[in-house]
Amino acid sequence: xxxxxxxxxKEYPERDNEWVRQYPTKxxxxxxxxxxxxxxxxxxxxxxxxxxxxxxxxxxKHQTDSGITQRFLDALKLEISNYARRPYIKDHRITLGYxxxxxxxxxxxxxxxxxxxxxxxxxxxxxxxxxxxxxxPVDINxxxxxxxxxxxxxxxxLGVQTFVKQELEDIGRPGDPQLIMxxxxxxxxxxxxxxxxxxxHGLNGQTMESWEYSLDKAIELGVTCVSFYTYMEFAQxxxxxxxLPPVPSKDVVDEMFLFAxxxxxxxxxxxxxxxCFAKPxxxxxxxxxxWSEDIPxxxxxxxxxxxxxxxxxxxxxxxxxxxxxxxxGRLPISMGQHISKEEAxxxxxxxxxxxxxxxxxxxxxxxxxxFATLFKREIEDLQEKGLVTxxxxxxxxxxxxxxxxxxxxxxxFYSDEFKRFPQHLGADxxxxxxxxxxx
Amino acid sequence: MESMYNLRERxxxxxxxxxINGVRQYDLSMRKSALMAYQKPARRILELVxxxxxxIVEVGVNTGLLSLYIGGKHPGIAVSGIxxxxxxxxxxxxxxxxxxxxxxxxxxxxxxxxxxKLPFADQSAxxxxxxxxxxxxxxxxxxxxxxxRICKPDGxxxxxxxxRLADEGHITFVLQFLKEGAKDFMTALAASYSPDDVRQxxxxxxxxxxxxxxxxxxxxxxxxxxxx
Numbered sequence: 001x002x003x004x005x006x007x008x009x010k011e012y013p014e015r016d017n018e019w020v021r022q023y024p025t026k027x028x029x030x031x032x033x034x035x036x037x038x039x040x041x042x043x044x045x046x047x048x049x050x051x052x053x054x055x056x057x058x059x060x061k062h063q064t065d066s067g068i069t070q071r072f073l074d075a076l077k078l079e080i081s082n083y084a085r086r087p088y089i090k091d092h093r094i095t096l097g098y099x100x101x102x103x104x105x106x107x108x109x110x111x112x113x114x115x116x117x118x119x120x121x122x123x124x125x126x127x128x129x130x131x132x133x134x135x136x137p138v139d140i141n142x143x144x145x146x147x148x149x150x151x152x153x154x155x156x157x158l159g160v161q162t163f164v165k166q167e168l169e170d171i172g173r174p175g176d177p178q179l180i181m182x183x184x185x186x187x188x189x190x191x192x193x194x195x196x197x198x199x200x201h202g203l204n205g206q207t208m209e210s211w212e213y214s215l216d217k218a219i220e221l222g223v224t225c226v227s228f229y230t231y232m233e234f235a236q237x238x239x240x241x242x243x244l245p246p247v248p249s250k251d252v253v254d255e256m257f258l259f260a261x262x263x264x265x266x267x268x269x270x271x272x273x274x275x276c277f278a279k280p281x282x283x284x285x286x287x288x289x290x291w292s293e294d295i296p297x298x299x300x301x302x303x304x305x306x307x308x309x310x311x312x313x314x315x316x317x318x319x320x321x322x323x324x325x326x327x328x329g330r331l332p333i334s335m336g337q338h339i340s341k342e343e344a345x346x347x348x349x350x351x352x353x354x355x356x357x358x359x360x361x362x363x364x365x366x367x368x369x370x371f372a373t374l375f376k377r378e379i380e381d382l383q384e385k386g387l388v389t390x391x392x393x394x395x396x397x398x399x400x401x402x403x404x405x406x407x408x409x410x411x412x413f414y415s416d417e418f419k420r421f422p423q424h425l426g427a428d429x430x431x432x433x434x435x436x437x438x439x
Numbered sequence: 440m441e442s443m444y445n446l447r448e449r450x451x452x453x454x455x456x457x458x459i460n461g462v463r464q465y466d467l468s469m470r471k472s473a474l475m476a477y478q479k480p481a482r483r484i485l486e487l488v489x490x491x492x493x494x495i496v497e498v499g500v501n502t503g504l505l506s507l508y509i510g511g512k513h514p515g516i517a518v519s520g521i522x523x524x525x526x527x528x529x530x531x532x533x534x535x536x537x538x539x540x541x542x543x544x545x546x547x548x549x550x551x552x553x554x555x556k557l558p559f560a561d562q563s564a565x566x567x568x569x570x571x572x573x574x575x576x577x578x579x580x581x582x583x584x585x586x587x588r589i590c591k592p593d594g595x596x597x598x599x600x601x602x603r604l605a606d607e608g609h610i611t612f613v614l615q616f617l618k619e620g621a622k623d624f625m626t627a628l629a630a631s632y633s634p635d636d637v638r639q640x641x642x643x644x645x646x647x648x649x650x651x652x653x654x655x656x657x658x659x660x661x662x663x664x665x666x667x
Contacts, residue, residue: 420443420607427615432625434445 499572503531510545
């Protein structure tokens with residue numbers, strides 16, 4: 001007990017003769033590889049061209065035109081090199097990649113090779129990088145498929161939509177199912193072991209029987225992933241669409257979703273992201289790792305979105321401006337935001353749920369918080385609705401009901417402030433905001 | 440939490456659609472891309488149509504799209520649209536001319552008139568509807584009374600417009616897709632009413648029993664209850 005009457009210096013024990021020069025350390029053997037480890041990183045490459053523009057597709061894309069495609073490819077290569085020479089990027093190895101569009105294979109096989117050689121030459125691409133590319137049954141041929149495999153692309157995704165001739169014609173796609181089946185065989189023969197096809201339900205004139213036919217075909221053809229999307233009719237007054245049979249009612253479209261989920265799981269597929277199904281071992285990790293694990297993503301190409309260095313951002317959407325900016329030596333970063341710790345946690349939860357499951361231990365390691373405590377109220381509400389279950393490992397979305405409502409579930413974790421903002425899809429709403437400076 | 444947009448106070452539009460080419464541009468953009476906005480109101484009106492109905496009135500026809508659509512679905516029912524903005528009426532007439540040339544079966548007529556003094560007899564319409572017009576009405580209380588006056592006792596009045604104080608997420612969602620039309624959209628939204636504003640107008644019009652619903656970006660006013 002200190003006696004206040006004593007002088008101050010008397011309170012000290014003997015002077016410690018060990019200098020404090022380090023913090024105590026639990027030493028184990030360590031190598032230079034442990035100190036200079038390269039963290040994983042991903043790339044998203046956006047190729048905004050299509051060889052044919054489908055009137056049923058609402059996305060922004062350009063007709064392939066040799067005048068602009070090569071200029072674009074040259075700019076894309078410059079953008080890749082610009083990133084590649086930055087020390088932060090050099091400290092990472094690229095383990096994930098997704099090449100989307102548009103139709104990336106609207107490039108010639110020579111251009112595809114040029115792009116892939118540049119990616120592998122400039123960036124620290126991991127030898128086992130999980131690289132996916134999108135194509136369509138008409139925009140792929142043997143030469144392109146072999147080039148892609150040879151240059152390191154491991155997964156290919158074909159926009160099939162349906163195997164029914166009439167349904168194909170009604171969405172303005174080449175109406176030959178045989179051509180689609182040949183294309184799937186072609187990519188399998190070229191060496192793609194992981195082949196995804198996109199299917200659509202809710203098409204004009206589609207019935208449960210015709211939907212089942214398309215699903216059966218997918219299973220029969222031995223594809224490893226099936227993703228399906230609900231068709232949305234955008235061009236209601238298009239003269240091309242006027243004479244078409246009506247789209248199925250909402251009840252039927254809902255039932256088609258549940259039917260497909262049941263059918264695919266019964267045939268050895270496992271569900272992820274709600275409407276994507278893969279054979280065991282073939283689920284792409286791109287979404288899971290860039291979302292749940294928060295692996296940074298370099299966005300490459302116009303409108304591409306990514307997140308690096310505590311910023312989420314997207315690239316200049318206008319292709320001419322994109323080319324000009326890249327040629328001027330700058331990155332084409334257009335809009336985005338610095339992200340706070342709190343929003344990063346919410347984002348991890350929102351996107352983790354979107355990947356169907358959130359691991360409690362891993363979440364804590366990455367973000368330093370227990371999501372089950374932080375989002376107790378939201379999770380209990382979702383549990384009551386039968387949409388998610390909590391286990392000792394974490395949260396799991398309950399299929400198939402929860403898969404169907406996956407976006408609703410995911411949005412339950414938006415913050416009140418941020419749910420008012422758009423997802424970053426290339427729109428600029430800042431002129432209308434009350435206080436632009438405060439963002 | 441501070442609001443994102445400057446929409447707390449209503450700002451009436453001084454001269455909406457004051458230039459004919461602007462109206463044609465608006466009409467074209469509605470037809471080409473924003474027809475999505477017409478789908479729910481169109482479906483709601485069609486669901487209200489019953490056997491034996493003879494007359495439907497649209498109050499503030501804009502460029503006539505909804506009347507033409509409803510009329511085309513029910514050629515046996517006379518659809519009459521009144522508009523007080525000359526430019527809007529002119530484009531509605533152009534649309535009507537084209538649909539007549541294209542042999543529409545619809546029995547549709549458009550007329551210039553004051554919305555506060557509708558040129559119809561008492562209790563003459565089975566359905567009185569309005570879409571995206573309320574925010575431009577010059578004397579809304581009088582127009583609401585007029586809607587009530589011309590509606591048959593077993594008929595229905597249904598008025599839809601934007602809700603100025605809609606959830607900001609809904610505003611953002613629409614805004615992000617509009618591009619060139621974004622400024623006009625925000626001006627119209629600022630001129631739109633909130634649910635409380637509309638309840639006050641209904642009170643002043645002596646129609647306190649009418650119903651006010653909110654749906655996404657929209658505001659729905661109805662003389663009878665609706666199951667939305």
